[in-house]
Each structure stands twice: as C-alpha cells, then as structure tokens.
Amino acid sequence: MDALLEDLTALLGPGAVLADPSEREKYETGWRYGKGRARVVARPSTTAEVSAFMAYCHGKGLRVIVQGANTGLVGASVPDEGGAMAVLSLERLNRRMEIDPTDRTALVDGGVLLSALNGALAEHGLHFPVDLGADPQIGGMIATNTGGTRLLRYGDVRRNLLGLEVVLADGTVVDTLSALRKNNTGLDWKQLFTGTSGLYGVVTGAVLQVAPLPRQRAVALVALSGGGAVLDLLRSLEGGLFEVFTAYEVISGEALAAVFRHQETLRNPFDEVPPYTALVELASSLPESSLDLASLLEEALGAHMEAHGEGVLDARFGKPAEFWAIRHHVSESLRGEGRVLAFDIAVPRSGLPAFTEAVKAWLGREHPFMRVCDFGHWGDGGTHLNLVWREADSPLPAAELVPRVQRKVYDLAVLEHRGSYSAEHGVGPHNQHYHDLYTPPAVKAAGAALRAHFDPEGLLGITRLW
Amino acid sequence: MDALLEDLTALLGPGAVLADPSEREKYETGWRYGKGRARVVARPSTTAEVSAFMAYCHGKGLRVIVQGANTGLVGASVPDEGGAMAVLSLERLNRRMEIDPTDRTALVDGGVLLSALNGALAEHGLHFPVDLGADPQIGGMIATNTGGTRLLRYGDVRRNLLGLEVVLADGTVVDTLSALRKNNTGLDWKQLFTGTSGLYGVVTGAVLQVAPLPRQRAVALVALSGGGAVLDLLRSLEGGLFEVFTAYEVISGEALAAVFRHQETLRNPFDEVPPYTALVELASSLPESSLDLASLLEEALGAHMEAHGEGVLDARFGKPAEFWAIRHHVSESLRGEGRVLAFDIAVPRSGLPAFTEAVKAWLGREHPFMRVCDFGHWGDGGTHLNLVWREADSPLPAAELVPRVQRKVYDLAVLEHRGSYSAEHGVGPHNQHYHDLYTPPAVKAAGAALRAHFDPEGLLGITRLW
Incomplete structure (x- = not known):
C-alpha cells in the first residue's frame, strides 16, 4: 500500500x-x-x-x-x-437529518439523499419541493442549484436554502447552519457555494426550508395550436390560479408523436397529435371540501377557451399518473427516433416561440434533415430543445455537425434572445466552452477573484468559472 | 464655482x-x-x-x-x-419601467419608486409583493434586500430578482438584465450586489419577478395565551392553508396595550388585552365563488381551537383595515410610553418564545425598570423586540445603559439562539459594531476579497463588510 x-x-x-x-x-x-x-x-x-x-x-x-x-x-x-x-x-456523510416542523426546516448532512429526506419529511406531512427525475444528494443539489418541474411554484434550491456548512480547500469548517428566514447582515455567504459546483468549498451540511405536502392535485392535458397559444394559456392560468398552479410542462407535436410511437402502454388522449400539448398541474394543501381543484381547473380552462377559443384545440382531465408518464417518457422516446442532440436552454418565457422558430428556420436552411422535438418547463422559460436526425441523412459526420449546431443554437439563445445555454444542469466540462464564450468578463473576473481567495492552489473541482 | x-x-x-x-x-x-x-x-x-x-x-x-x-x-x-x-x-434614474405580463416581469431603472412600480403594475393586475412601510427605490431595495410583512408567502427581494444592471466603482457597466428564471451557469453574479449596501457596485437597473394581485383577502385577530400558543397556531395554519397564508404578525400584550393607550381611534376588539395577539392574513387570486377565504379562515381557527383549545383565548374576523392599523401603530404608540430601544432581530422561529423569555429574565435581574414590548413577523422568525422605560427610573444614563443592553440582547440572539442582530434593515454604520463582533472570520475574509476586487481604492459606501 x-x-x-x-x-x-x-x-x-x-x-x-x-x-x-x-x-x-x-x-x-x-x-x-x-x-x-x-x-x-x-x-x-x-x-x-x-x-x-x-x-x-x-x-x-x-x-x-x-x-x-x-x-x-x-x-x-x-x-x-x-x-x-x-x-x-459524500455518500457516507448522511448521519444528520433533524426535522423541525415548527421551523418548517430540515438540517441535513450534505450526503443525505433527496429520497431519504423526503421519506423522513413525509412522516410530518412535509416535503422538500424541488422535484427532479434523479435522486441526488442535498449537497450536490446545492452545488448545482437544481430546479426541476415545480420551480414555477416552489423555486429552486437557492430559494429554499436557509443555512449552510462548508469545508474550505484548506480544511477550515465554516458553520452558518441557522434556520433564519431573515438575516440581512451583508454578504450572503451561502450564495457563493450555491450553483458553483463545489469549486469554492465542500457543502457538508444545510438547513433547508421545506413545505407541507399537498392534500390534492388536479391535472389536465391541453391541446394547443402553437407557441402563442401556449403562452396565452400560461398567462390565464397564472393570473387566475396563481398560488395553486404548480407545473406547466409543454410538449411539441414532434416530441409527443415519438412518445406514442415508442411507448406501447401510453396512448394519445386526443384524436390527433396537436402542435403543442401543455400538462397543467394544480396542487393545494387545502382539503377538497374547501377547494375543489378538479372543478376549478375545468372552469378555468372553460373560461380561457371562451376568451381564446382559437388557440385551445382540446383538453383532457384527471389521470395524473398517466399524463405525467407521457411527459416523463419524452427523452427516452426521442432516443428511439435516431440520433438526439439534447439542449437545456432557457429564454425569457415570452421569447420561447420566437426562439424555437428561429432555430427551425436556421435548421431548415442549413440542416433540413434535423427535426426540432422541443419540450420543457415553459412556466420557467426552460426548453429541452432536442434535435433528432437519422445518421444516414446527414452529409456531415456527427463530430462535425454537433458542435456547429450547438454553437448556432446557443448563439440564438444567448445572443439573440437573452437566454441561457444551461438552464438547470450547470457548467461542468460539458458546458465549459460555452461558459468561456458567453460569460461577461466582469462575472468571470469575480469568479477568478473568489477562486484566488478560497483556493489559490486550485485544488478543488474541474470546472472553471473564470 | x-x-x-x-x-x-x-x-x-x-x-x-x-x-x-x-x-x-x-x-x-x-x-x-x-x-x-x-x-x-x-x-x-x-x-x-x-x-x-x-x-x-x-x-x-x-x-x-x-x-x-x-x-x-x-x-x-x-x-x-x-x-x-x-x-x-438615483432619484432621477427612473425612466425605464417595462412591464411584460407574459414574462410576469418588470424591467426598471434603479431609481424607480416602489409606489410608482406598483401603480404601473396594477394596470396589469400585478404587483411587486415585497410589502414595506416606506416607499423606497428598487435599487435601494436590492442593496438592502428588503423583506417586510409578507415574506412568509412571497419571499424577500433576493427571491424575486431575475436580472441586474450594475455600474462598478471604475464606471464599468455590467448588464445582466435578463428575465431568466432558470440560469445555472456558475456564480450568480446578482447575489453579490443584493443586500450589500452598494459596496460592490451601483444598482442601476433590475428585472423583477412580479405576482398577480390577490382578488380577495381575509383577516383575523387571534388572542393567544403565550409564545407556545403563537407557534402552535402558526404550525396549524401553515399546514392547512399553506399557499394562501400571507402574513402572521404578532403583538405582545405590553405592545398592544400601548396602542390602545395612545391611539384614540383604535379599540381593543377583545374584552381584555391578551398575552399575545396574532394578525392572520389569507390572500388568494381565486375568486370567492371558488374559494371563500373568510369561511376558510373561520373553519381553520375553529379546528385549531378544538385541538389546542387552551392556547386560543378569543378570535375576531373581518375588518382588514382596522386590524392592520393596530399592527402599524405599534412603533408609534410605544414612543408615547417613554424611551424606546428598538431591535430588528430574527431567530429560528421555534426559538422566539425562549429567546424572549431569556431577555425578560436578564432584564428582570439587571434592569427591572425596562419593559419588553415585543411584536413582529413571527412567521419569518422576526421580532422587533422593543424595550421601553421611563428615563427617571434608570440609575444609568441612556448613553451607558443602551450599549450595555444592546450587547446582551444581541449576544442572546446571535450566540445563544443562532439568530441575527439585523433581520431586515442591513448593516450600515448603525450595526457596524455588531457586524464586526458576530460575523464569522471566513465571511469577513470573503467580503474583503470582493472589496479588494471590485473597489481596491475603497471609494464606495461607508459600511464595512470585512
């Protein structure tokens, strides 16, 4: 040894x-x-x-x-x-898990799994509402600042982080593990370690704000004529149902058709595949005796259709598990269609239709064999704009095609639509090149100053935020 | 010249x-x-x-x-x-005010007044929900990270800030004025300028997330037997009414009695002055036909009284303007009682009764002529723990008494109850001494590194965050 x-x-x-x-x-x-x-x-x-x-x-x-x-x-x-x-x-750093129902907080070790935390919280009628496909550790969620499908209602990790414990590069432990919702005493230290990939220190513990588990949910799938209609519906629902509106997931016709081609157990609830389909979810901690979410959702959609009749083609209610299964099988189904180039883009949500059209127009001219199969969290301006093609149709090898298309799509998002090349996933080696391209010089310079301060020898991590 | x-x-x-x-x-x-x-x-x-x-x-x-x-x-x-x-x-820097109802955002110049923004937003059925007694400018709200009475539901400024424009000490303009809700691309630049008193740069513009105006509100005043009963009710209301629960303001008997002594137009709705009174507010963007907030609040309080009968002494409903007027006249009424030493403290909210008792016990021993007249935002762990005394009763001059009492109360809050000496107001010269005392060395060192980076000549501001 x-x-x-x-x-x-x-x-x-x-x-x-x-x-x-x-x-x-x-x-x-x-x-x-x-x-x-x-x-x-x-x-x-x-x-x-x-x-x-x-x-x-x-x-x-x-x-x-x-x-x-x-x-x-x-x-x-x-x-x-x-x-x-x-x-x-940090997989063994998972001993502390202290839930305080009066503070509505959980103090956890950085290595505690989201599923373990939610299991323990459920006994108190609580949950940590940052909802993801994976089962990450809390420390990793902080270092990535994860968002997920219910950010519209609950925010990201940053929004729900009250206290932090970090170990710096030289081994110094800094304990600010307090359950304070208000603490305006200058620099908000924990922000430096949120979303920065563990480059400035190791997140070993956190105090999280948690939320009551909803007592009821109502879900609808709404068939829509196009991107403008998707935004009209979003605006109606937010205006009328603000506090119970928990998710707005949107699937393009190209992406939805792929789901029904590749998932035998899932069926199209509509007569045809619409240009866009929105999954609308409402949730509430109120009992049905006070607030009937299912009726509320039907009424709200009815009222919207009266005002914007042309945009809404059809709607189906109920069946939360089935509707969410359709949404959750999009990525996998697209992989069955051929080569996939996945994106994790955000733009101001009013710009989603124009951005998507700009990508389609460019591809139509330059690479017409690529299909835009977009879906995503339109409520947050997020779009997983997946491009799908058959290898045989491309005159270029993927190794040449992919970086060329990535660069153009990111240019359209970042430079033309004030968007982000990484809405949720972070930087990392995968996005390093785009961080280097698009980050304002002043932001890089601050990243470098913090690196020089926290870790002058450059021992932590492999991402560069400078 | x-x-x-x-x-x-x-x-x-x-x-x-x-x-x-x-x-x-x-x-x-x-x-x-x-x-x-x-x-x-x-x-x-x-x-x-x-x-x-x-x-x-x-x-x-x-x-x-x-x-x-x-x-x-x-x-x-x-x-x-x-x-x-x-x-x-920045009072003349108030030209830009661009409201986008689809993005549910407002892009504003740093010098725009909160009242001006809310006036313009109201035309779209929107508001900026950070609710304060004063009428600050948006740039100042960001530099202070203001909280207010509805933080429980809407969060602080940090929570609602999407994009920022700053001018650095050397005149460099950094424009990250984008309306992105998801943008995980490393260091979150805008956090460096939020709550840091303009020390690292001048906030000249911002993109704010705004919210639909509620369509209805319901308010109750609840008489409670003590701090434990205040927390029991908080927990019941949060668990059952989470998404419509917008404020939980608590007034001690000492503070409430002062209101009725000094405000001729305000009357005690109860037969006696209770040990604690909670102002409970619900608000919703749903119409009354879907959700009757007034009935909901009465039912929720009834159910809570069945479970925790001994803690709730009485309750009154309706009259939002009158109940809020009682809350808003506490500070002014206390000034009519004698000398006032005001605090802006937060502790984890489960610790509010024990902290308050610890202050009372110490004062009882050391300065028995001082009365604790506490009130504040218990939903956020905030307490404006005002101490009131008659100058004639003090054996010490105020100039000696005040710093001695401040130091002890802050020690109890920060060192014994993991709290904050400044929940909402910030540091500034007024709290500089306590920043120097209580800020962890690592946090000060990061503050110094950022100062050295952004403003090596030390030209901006008069607060020290290092």
Whole structure:
C-alpha cells in the first residue's frame, strides 16, 4: 500500500478509502458525460473527517473532486483522465437529518439523499419541493442549484436554502447552519457555494426550508395550436390560479408523436397529435371540501377557451399518473427516433416561440434533415430543445455537425434572445466552452477573484468559472 | 464655482448637481440614523451618466455614497461627517419601467419608486409583493434586500430578482438584465450586489419577478395565551392553508396595550388585552365563488381551537383595515410610553418564545425598570423586540445603559439562539459594531476579497463588510 492510502486510511478508517480499480469505477463515470480516473476515492462520514481530509490534501497539493450521488448531467462530479485527482465522495456523510416542523426546516448532512429526506419529511406531512427525475444528494443539489418541474411554484434550491456548512480547500469548517428566514447582515455567504459546483468549498451540511405536502392535485392535458397559444394559456392560468398552479410542462407535436410511437402502454388522449400539448398541474394543501381543484381547473380552462377559443384545440382531465408518464417518457422516446442532440436552454418565457422558430428556420436552411422535438418547463422559460436526425441523412459526420449546431443554437439563445445555454444542469466540462464564450468578463473576473481567495492552489473541482 | 462642480455639471448637466448647503441637507440626513456632510450631490438620470460619474470619481479618488429614497434604517445611505464624500442620488434614474405580463416581469431603472412600480403594475393586475412601510427605490431595495410583512408567502427581494444592471466603482457597466428564471451557469453574479449596501457596485437597473394581485383577502385577530400558543397556531395554519397564508404578525400584550393607550381611534376588539395577539392574513387570486377565504379562515381557527383549545383565548374576523392599523401603530404608540430601544432581530422561529423569555429574565435581574414590548413577523422568525422605560427610573444614563443592553440582547440572539442582530434593515454604520463582533472570520475574509476586487481604492459606501 502506498503512503497516500496509508495516510488516508489512518485519517478516515479502512472502509472509507477505495483504491482498487474495480471499486473506483462507479466514481469515475458521470451519469451522462464524463469519464476519468481517480488516484483514490475517500468517503468520510463526518464534517470533521471531511475537514481532516481537505487539510491533508491541501498540505500535499492533491487535487480533489467532490462527488454527491453523481447524478449530474454536465460531468462536473468525476475526475479528469490524469489519474492524479482524489474523489471526495459524500455518500457516507448522511448521519444528520433533524426535522423541525415548527421551523418548517430540515438540517441535513450534505450526503443525505433527496429520497431519504423526503421519506423522513413525509412522516410530518412535509416535503422538500424541488422535484427532479434523479435522486441526488442535498449537497450536490446545492452545488448545482437544481430546479426541476415545480420551480414555477416552489423555486429552486437557492430559494429554499436557509443555512449552510462548508469545508474550505484548506480544511477550515465554516458553520452558518441557522434556520433564519431573515438575516440581512451583508454578504450572503451561502450564495457563493450555491450553483458553483463545489469549486469554492465542500457543502457538508444545510438547513433547508421545506413545505407541507399537498392534500390534492388536479391535472389536465391541453391541446394547443402553437407557441402563442401556449403562452396565452400560461398567462390565464397564472393570473387566475396563481398560488395553486404548480407545473406547466409543454410538449411539441414532434416530441409527443415519438412518445406514442415508442411507448406501447401510453396512448394519445386526443384524436390527433396537436402542435403543442401543455400538462397543467394544480396542487393545494387545502382539503377538497374547501377547494375543489378538479372543478376549478375545468372552469378555468372553460373560461380561457371562451376568451381564446382559437388557440385551445382540446383538453383532457384527471389521470395524473398517466399524463405525467407521457411527459416523463419524452427523452427516452426521442432516443428511439435516431440520433438526439439534447439542449437545456432557457429564454425569457415570452421569447420561447420566437426562439424555437428561429432555430427551425436556421435548421431548415442549413440542416433540413434535423427535426426540432422541443419540450420543457415553459412556466420557467426552460426548453429541452432536442434535435433528432437519422445518421444516414446527414452529409456531415456527427463530430462535425454537433458542435456547429450547438454553437448556432446557443448563439440564438444567448445572443439573440437573452437566454441561457444551461438552464438547470450547470457548467461542468460539458458546458465549459460555452461558459468561456458567453460569460461577461466582469462575472468571470469575480469568479477568478473568489477562486484566488478560497483556493489559490486550485485544488478543488474541474470546472472553471473564470 | 470650484473645478469639481464645473466638471460634474459638464458631465451631467446643470440640474443634476447640487452644491448649495440648503439643497444638500435632505441627502445628508438618514431616515432614522445618520447625519453627515456631502461634498456634492450628483443626480444622473441614465446608466451612462452614472457610469461617467463613477469613472470621474474613480479618476479623482473621490469617495461616493449611493443613495436611493434614503428610507433605510441603519444610516447606510448618507455620507460621513468629513464633508469629502459625493452623494450619488438615483432619484432621477427612473425612466425605464417595462412591464411584460407574459414574462410576469418588470424591467426598471434603479431609481424607480416602489409606489410608482406598483401603480404601473396594477394596470396589469400585478404587483411587486415585497410589502414595506416606506416607499423606497428598487435599487435601494436590492442593496438592502428588503423583506417586510409578507415574506412568509412571497419571499424577500433576493427571491424575486431575475436580472441586474450594475455600474462598478471604475464606471464599468455590467448588464445582466435578463428575465431568466432558470440560469445555472456558475456564480450568480446578482447575489453579490443584493443586500450589500452598494459596496460592490451601483444598482442601476433590475428585472423583477412580479405576482398577480390577490382578488380577495381575509383577516383575523387571534388572542393567544403565550409564545407556545403563537407557534402552535402558526404550525396549524401553515399546514392547512399553506399557499394562501400571507402574513402572521404578532403583538405582545405590553405592545398592544400601548396602542390602545395612545391611539384614540383604535379599540381593543377583545374584552381584555391578551398575552399575545396574532394578525392572520389569507390572500388568494381565486375568486370567492371558488374559494371563500373568510369561511376558510373561520373553519381553520375553529379546528385549531378544538385541538389546542387552551392556547386560543378569543378570535375576531373581518375588518382588514382596522386590524392592520393596530399592527402599524405599534412603533408609534410605544414612543408615547417613554424611551424606546428598538431591535430588528430574527431567530429560528421555534426559538422566539425562549429567546424572549431569556431577555425578560436578564432584564428582570439587571434592569427591572425596562419593559419588553415585543411584536413582529413571527412567521419569518422576526421580532422587533422593543424595550421601553421611563428615563427617571434608570440609575444609568441612556448613553451607558443602551450599549450595555444592546450587547446582551444581541449576544442572546446571535450566540445563544443562532439568530441575527439585523433581520431586515442591513448593516450600515448603525450595526457596524455588531457586524464586526458576530460575523464569522471566513465571511469577513470573503467580503474583503470582493472589496479588494471590485473597489481596491475603497471609494464606495461607508459600511464595512470585512
């Protein structure tokens, strides 16, 4: 055994240090992107152990990548290919989980899984409402600032984060784990560690604001004639149902048709596939005896159709599980259609139709074999603008085609529509090039100043925010 | 006319530069604290003019204090007594006000008044829901991160800020004025300028998320037996009425009695003055035909009284204007009782009764002539713990008594109850000493690093966040 492994084993205990290549593999491979090689995987189980580990690495000049559940989509939680980085896995840092129903908060270790937290919260009639497809750790959710399908109502992680515990690159523990909703005492320290991929410190603990579990939900699928009609309906629903309006997920006809081609158990509830379909969800903590959400939703849609009759083609009610299943099978179904180039774009939501049309127009001229199969969180301005094509139809190899199309689509989003090349997923190696291209110089300079302050040796992480 | 005034007049136009002492006075005096002397008052009316002004001051080494509507409560918007600082007033920077009902956003200049914005929004059935007693400018609200009485439902300014335009100390304009709800591209730049008193840059523009105006409100005053009963009711209401629960303002018996002693037009709706009174407000964008808030509130209180009968002494419904008037006259009424030492404290809300009791116990031993007249935003953990005494009863002069009591009350809040010495108002000269005492060294160090980065000459502001 080499000296590093001996030292770390002495520091963290034998079960905490993985050096065998077969044991390391899952920590070296990202969920969607990223594949590297680790010098060692360390799995401390307390904040004090994380601190000791960081101080040790700092002393030795050992580079560290922090890893939660490794469910991120931009490759920001796996080591590079050099084989010299240590993976700091927080999977055993999951002892603290203190729920306070009066504060409506949960104090958790950074390595606690979202599912574990929600399981414990459910016993108190509570949940952490940042709703995702994956099952990440809370520390990773903070470092990524995850959003999800119900951001419209509950906000992102940043919005629900009250207190933080971080370990800095030199091992210093900074404990601001307080359950304060109001604390205007200058710089809001926790913001520096939210959405910054663990580059300025390791999130080892957090106090989260949580919410009561809804007592009822109502869901509708609404067939719409186009992007303008999608926005008209959004505006009507927000104006009339604001506080119970929890999701507005939109699927284009191209994407919806793919779902029904590839998912045998799912059926089109409409007679045809409409240009756009909106999944509308309402939820409330009020009982049905006070507020009948299902009737409310039918009435609101009826009133909207009277005012904007031409835009709404059809509507179906009820069946939340079935309607959400359609939404959740879009990505998988598109992969059955051919090559897919996925995007995670946001623009101001009023600009979604014009942005989508601009992409279609450009593709029609330049790469007419690519189909735009867009879907996403229109309530938040988010669009997973997936492009689908058959390899055989492309005169260019994918390795040439993909970067060319990415660049143009991102240019349209960022430069022409004041949008974002990464709405939800973060930067990471996958988006590094676009961060470098589009980030204002002043923002990069602040990122560099913070890096120089927190980690002058540059030991933490593999993303560059400067 | 001296060279400075000549230069600034050439840069900004004659109406923009005030040098006469009588004209300067209102810019030199804080709302509650702070009185200084300005070298000059400059009032640019565009971002380009702010930039030119800052570049000029940077070149000359002239110190600048940024001032909005000057309604802050910690003296952070007035110059020091040296007479060498320029006041940068944004009162004429109020041209842009672009409301987009589909985005549900407003793009505004930093100098736009909250009342002006809400007036324009009302025409679209919208409002900016950060609800305050004063009428500040939007830029000042961002630099202070104001909270107010409906934070429980709508959050603070930070929560509703989507995009920002700032002018840095050297005159550089950084425009991130985008209406994005999702934008996970690393460091969230706008957080550096939110709640930091204009120390890192001048907020010249913002994109705010706004909300539909409620269609109905229901209000109750509930008489409660003590702090535990206040928290029990809070928990019941949040669990059952989450999304329509917009305010929970609590007034102690000492404070309420003062209101009825000093406000002739206001009457105690109860037979006696209860130990605590909670003002409960519900609001909804749903029409009464779908949701009857008044009945809902009565039912919810009835159900709570069945479960926790001993804690609820009485309840009165309706009369929103009258009930809010009682709440809004607390501060003024206490000033009629004698000397007042006001606080702006937050603790985790479950700790409010124990914290309040700890203050009472200490005062009972050390300064028994001081009465605790607490009231505040219990839903957010906020308490304006006002102490009232008759000067004649104190063996110590106020100049000795006040700092001694402040220090102990803040120690109890911050050190014993993980609370904040400034829940809403910010740091400023008024709280500088307590910032220096209680801020963790790592947070100060980050504040210093950002100052060194943004403003190495230290020209902006008079608060120190390091």
